[in-house]
Amino acid sequence: MSDWTLITLTGALSILLVSWILIQIFLKGPNLRTYDQPLPDSRIGSWSHASPEHQEVLRLLEQAQAEIRAAPRKEWLPTVRKVMGRGFIDPPLLASHLGYQVRAVDAGGVPGEWVLAPDADPDRRLLYLHGGSFISGCPQGHRIITTQLARMTGASVLALDYRLMPEHTRRDLLADCQTGYRWILDHSPTGAASARELFVAGDSAGGGLTLMLIAWARDAGLRAADGAIALSPGVDMTLSSPTLKSNIQSDWMLGPSLGKFMKIPFSMRLFIFWVINRMKPPNPLISPIFGDLSGLPPVLVQVSEAEMMLGDARRYVNKARAAGTWAELETWPDLVHVWHLFEPILPEAREALERIGQFVARCSTK
16 A cells, blocks of 8 residues: 555545544534433323224325335425325315315415314414425325314314425424414414414424424513424434334334434434534424423323334423423324324324313313
């Protein structure tokens, strides 16, 4: 080996070492392992395993995933959005059924839709943020959840159609959610009016946005929500939770795609997320687990014990409780990520949504 080759190799290794050290220092975030302990009172229901109906859920999920896999590479994202946009099964409640209404609305420049049950209270409002990994999802594809939330809570539900990546930045979609929060405080389905009660809810990526919003509202001095509901939320963009690896095989929804990403070395994952989001992964705006969790409204988190996001949910609730915030974790065995989307056929989904209704009722009496 020539001297020049040795110098070049040494220089390259030095650059890699310095880069690794900088990533560990600036992109990793504090250690969260102290919040990994299970919550013994979290499991809900009498099931020790998923109900038989869950097999039909897996069939429908595989059908959707097969459609996505069959798409040409250039059509992958449009296909994902098409599948998420129509949902996995037909919503049981739409504008033409049982007196329910779906009304398009401009929420301060952000499109969305009001989802209203026949007895909707215009002064009890719920802002809903859909999931879809920030690159897909829309209010229409989540109407199974939003119509059931309208029925279970009696609230006027505003489902926000925030901007998506990669056409827009992570800050753009955060700004849309913040705009929606400000707007719903002063607008009802019938016109301008202050909210008597306000709740924020979301699933998956939207669950993380929900938990970001309640902390942001506190710091911005805005009227606090009366409660927040996060379904299978992602709260840590450093992806450090142990269940992100241990539950890959049992997570039928996230495992096939996110499992591949988890094989990338940890430091490289941090760098990729930094580049994609143009924000440090532990920034509380995209990783609410790293923020101050004190002084927040009551929080309900629901998650499956089989999914990769179980660890995120545990860590968030444990840290929120340690900070003095009332937080509750409810878990079900063996279910897919955001099983609530399958409510028409899945008894655990109906039970979970009923539990949300009970949570809202409890928060409303405080």
